Amino acid sequence: MAYLDNVRTFVRVYELGNMSAAARDQRISAAVASARIANLEEHLNIRLFQRTTRVLNPTEQGVTFYHGACKILEAVDEAEADITNITASPRGSLHVAAPLGMGQRLIAPVVPKFNEAYPLINIRLRLSDRKLDLAAEGLDAAFFVGLPKDSTLRVRKIADCPRVLCASPAYIARKGQPRSTDELKDGTHDCLNLRYPGAPEFQWPLQMAEGVKRINVKGPFETDHADVLTSWALDGHGIVLKPIFEVAEHLNAGRLLPVLLDYPPIPIQMGCLYSHRRRQDPKTRLLIDFMVAHIQASLPKSA
Numbered sequence: 001m002a003y004l005d006n007v008r009t010f011v012r013v014y015e016l017g018n019m020s021a022a023a024r025d026q027r028i029s030a031a032v033a034s035a036r037i038a039n040l041e042e043h044l045n046i047r048l049f050q051r052t053t054r055v056l057n058p059t060e061q062g063v064t065f066y067h068g069a070c071k072i073l074e075a076v077d078e079a080e081a082d083i084t085n086i087t088a089s090p091r092g093s094l095h096v097a098a099p100l101g102m103g104q105r106l107i108a109p110v111v112p113k114f115n116e117a118y119p120l121i122n123i124r125l126r127l128s129d130r131k132l133d134l135a136a137e138g139l140d141a142a143f144f145v146g147l148p149k150d151s152t153l154r155v156r157k158i159a160d161c162p163r164v165l166c167a168s169p170a171y172i173a174r175k176g177q178p179r180s181t182d183e184l185k186d187g188t189h190d191c192l193n194l195r196y197p198g199a200p201e202f203q204w205p206l207q208m209a210e211g212v213k214r215i216n217v218k219g220p221f222e223t224d225h226a227d228v229l230t231s232w233a234l235d236g237h238g239i240v241l242k243p244i245f246e247v248a249e250h251l252n253a254g255r256l257l258p259v260l261l262d263y264p265p266i267p268i269q270m271g272c273l274y275s276h277r278r279r280q281d282p283k284t285r286l287l288i289d290f291m292v293a294h295i296q297a298s299l300p301k302s303a
Contacts, residue, residue, distance in 0.1 A: 110290070
């Protein structure tokens with residue numbers, strides 16, 4: 001296994017372009033990662049990387065070996081998957097990502113249930129609202145809310161999630177109920193926005209009599225953190241557009257109230273991305289099937 005460990009570390013160093021990042025991904029020290037690369041170079045009697053103080057570039061031989069190494073690892077992964085199918089005892093680790101709101105409310109509570117059903121599979125869950133690169137970050141699956149852009153990945157749709165425009169009673173008492181979508185555009189009402197690099201929407205898509213219309217909104221605050229946005233709305237700072245599952249408890253308790261019910265936001269897609277390379281891995285299939293079933297059962301249907 002030592003040789004395969006060396007190869008796996010080399011592949012991650014090549015893909016991430018950084019020894020320390022690859023070491024963190026492999027959950028080893030940078031010294032161990034460096035030693036594995038050195039051992040591999042000694043075994044192959046070639047130099048895989050050109051090293052400077054800041055840059056780690058693959059040599060021509062390193063590029064050639066990388067493509068061969070990927071085939072080796074894919075063959076090993078598929079062989080292990082076949083054995084797992086035969087033994088019916090899936091084991092190993094899965095690296096999974098999800099956006100903060102979805103991860104905290106829908107994914108994290110299901111992880112212990114999955115572990116009870118499949119105790120030999122370890123889940124490494126990463127929560128972030130930023131766009132993630134599955135290959136570069138070593139992820140087996142990434143859940144999403146919005147519209148996926150990467151056509152090279154497989155997509156498993158979970159649901160179309162209803163959304164709601166809402167604000168706190170204190171905000172409505174201070175600013176009044178919005179009467180039309182024009183009041184979202186002209187600054188009459190304060191709109192709280194989720195904006196980050198690669199954000200899928202900078203407008204609010206609302207269902208109008210003439211069809212869906214994207215409304216350019218104005219507001220004093222914006223953030224890249226979904227729960228901060230909810231906190232601002234709860235504190236009375238403005239109107240927020242949210243998937244209902246993120247604010248259902250606040251709606252039910254009356255801490256947030258729906259507004260502009262005649263112009264409902266269009267639903268947003270929720271799903272899961274996974275690599276074609278992982279298509280034969282039963283662990284990934286088990287996890288996605290398990291999560292999808294539990295998420296679909298727990299999603300609120302309306303405000």
